[in-house]
Amino acid sequence: MxxxxxxxxxxxxxxxxxxxxxxxxxxxxxxxxxxxxxxxxxxxxxxxxxxxxxxxxxxxxxxxxxxxxxxxxxxxxxxxxxxxxxxxxxxxxxxxxxxxxxxxxxxxxxxxxxxxxxxxxxxxxxxxxxxxxxxxxxxxxxxxxxxxxxxxxxxxxxxxxxxxxxxxxxxxxxxxxxxxxxxxxxxxxxxxxxxxxxxxxxxxxxxxxxxxxxxMENLVTEYDLTGYIRERSGSILPGIAPSNAYPCAGGDMILIGGNGDTVFARLAEAMGRPDLKTDPKFVSHAARGQNQAELDAIIADWTGGQKLDDLLALLEAKGVPASRVFRAPDMLEDPQYxxxxxxxxxxxxxxxxxxxxxxxxxxxxxxxxxxxxxxxxxxxxxxxxxxxxxxxxxxxxxxxxxxxx
Structure with a gap:
């Protein structure tokens, strides 16, 4: 053509x-x-x-x-x-x-x-x-x-x-x-x-x-004001939790973003763990950030025993942002695309x-x-x-x- x-x-x-x-x-x-x-x-x-x-x-x-x-x-x-x-x-x-x-x-x-x-x-x-x-x-x-x-x-x-x-x-x-x-x-x-x-x-x-x-967001300003140098942090942003990639049954991965207070409350309900909403270690954005590794381990333990598609359906129903990690084949098959x-x-x-x-x-x-x-x-x-x-x-x-x- x-x-x-x-x-x-x-x-x-x-x-x-x-x-x-x-x-x-x-x-x-x-x-x-x-x-x-x-x-x-x-x-x-x-x-x-x-x-x-x-x-x-x-x-x-x-x-x-x-x-x-x-x-x-x-x-x-x-x-x-x-x-x-x-x-x-x-x-x-x-x-x-x-x-x-x-x-x-x-x-x-x-x-x-x-x-x-x-x-x-x-x-x-x-x-x-x-x-x-x-x-x-x-x-x-x-x-x-x-x-x-x-x-x-x-x-x-x-x-x-x-x-x-x-x-x-x-x-x-x-x-x-x-x-x-x-x-x-x-x-x-x-x-x-x-x-x-x-x-x-x-x-x-x-x-x-x-x-x-x-x-680069506030990278220079934060250093100028506090002396903090942002470091590599893998799949997380330090202090922003939960917001990570978690394992699923069968070797798949799911991305979950539940760092807002109301969203985290919905995630806790979806997990069958309403107690997390009132736990002092996770009750606020700041608290979740301070206990990020522990919270990610709890969520990974929950996602690891479930299939990706089941998790996506559940979290969508609960209003929790979540996604598979898209590759080209996923893009070609996805209804939103x-x-x-x-x-x-x-x-x-x-x-x-x-x-x-x-x-x-x-x-x-x-x-x-x-x-x-x-x-x-x-x-x-x-x-x-x-x-x-x-x-x-x-x-x-x-x-x-x-x-x-």
Missing amino acids: TDAAAPPATGPLADLRVIEMGTLIAGPFCGQILGDFGAEVIKIEDPRVGDPMRQWGRSLPKGQSPWWPVIGRNKKSVGLDLRTPEGQAIARQLIASSDVVIENFRPGAMEKWGLSYESLAAENPKLIMARVSGFGQTGPYSQRAGYGLIGEAMGGLRYVTGEPDRPPARAGISIGDSLAAMHAVMGITMALHARERTGRGQVIDAALFESVLAV RAREAIVELPHPVFGKVKMQNAFPKLSATPGQVRWPGPALGQHTDEVLQSVLGLSAERVAELREKGVV
């Missing part, structure tokens, strides 16, 4: 043109979100190898990455060698007719190619440039290489993730990159709003480490069909939409260069012969 057969863009950003000039996750995920909500996202890629995400993944079914259909979705792929003067000139022309440009190269790369914001904005004053990098565009670390794991470490997330008696763990996904992309999207939408008043664009400087730091259309299925030219997460969040009047999966490398080069820049087919063929596109 190509985008020509896909539904037209109808989201809130359908009047925007975005040039994506980045690779891997942080910049491209930013473009993915904008594309999900209707923006025309023109992705510029090296015409020889493309974005490395085309080959990333634990496995490559049919020789292709299962990651690319997701992060490349709703985008048009244009092959363009930015290391050539002609490629840089074409990029400049595309940006001149666009609203937003996204880049996640090491600071200075755009300037080296003659594509600094100052020079681009001189031709297109309304241009918004989102610059995503490990450490930001300024400061003594700005020129360092910075992947997501480095941002997670510097932003404080890695230190508090994992079991207390083991080295720091990772989240299992590239959360630092994704947080930076989301902050870049927030910056873009804020800049678009400001542009309505001023008529001018601006630069969004989204650093990986700061994007992680932004979600189906009712919300949280997973969509799209035609794919190689895989036949491919399932992936939908566009979030849901907007009531102008919702996002996954219109097509990640395109083939350079699939839209001719279309974009001819329709946007007015180049002739002969000129595009000449550029292709030179290796520029």
Whole structure:
């Protein structure tokens, strides 16, 4: 399936043109979100190898990455060698007719190619440039290489993730990159709003480490005021109880959140232990936090002799938050996922069909939409260069012969 057969863009950003000039996750995920909500996202890629995400993944079914259909979705792929003067000139022309440009190269790369914001904005004053990098565009670390794991470490997330008696763990996904992309999207939408008043664009400087730091709650403030350094605590949050993963019969696990006073009272009733509600060790939020390990042991002893599905039904009936630990198969079978259309299925030219997460969040009047999966490398080069820049087919063929596109 190509985008020509896909539904037209109808989201809130359908009047925007975005040039994506980045690779891997942080910049491209930013473009993915904008594309999900209707923006025309023109992705510029090296015409020889493309974005490395085309080959990333634990496995490559049919020789292709299962990651690319997701992060490349709703985008048009244009092959363009930015290391050539002609490629840089074409990029400049595309940006001149666009609203937003996204880049996640090491600071200075755009300037080296003659594509600094100052020079681009001189031709297109309304241009918004989102610059995503490990450490930001300024400061003594700005020129360092910075992947997501480095941002997670510097932003404080890695230190508090994992079991207390083991080295720091990772989240299992590239959360630092994704947080930076989301902050870049927030910056873009804020800049678009400001542009309505001023008529001018601006630069969004989204650093990986700061994007992680932004979600670290009161970690810095608590240390500043009390000297306390938050440590790794495994599957719990110290002082918040009960809120943990508990064993079930058959080797399953159940997550239970019963730390509120009224919720804990309902959990105690469900357990057949109404005495826990009035026990001085568990009678209040503070008391339960102080006796967290003992309370978790009591709950684990109760859950360990019961089947997961039986526990879920009982706790739902009692109004106690609980869940299985979802994996991909659970997501595909779950009625809430189906009712919300949280997973969509799209035609794919190689895989036949491919399932992936939908566009979030849901907007009531102008919702996002996954219109097509990640395109083939350079699939839209001719279309974009001819329709946007007015180049002739002969000129595009000449550029292709030179290796520029």
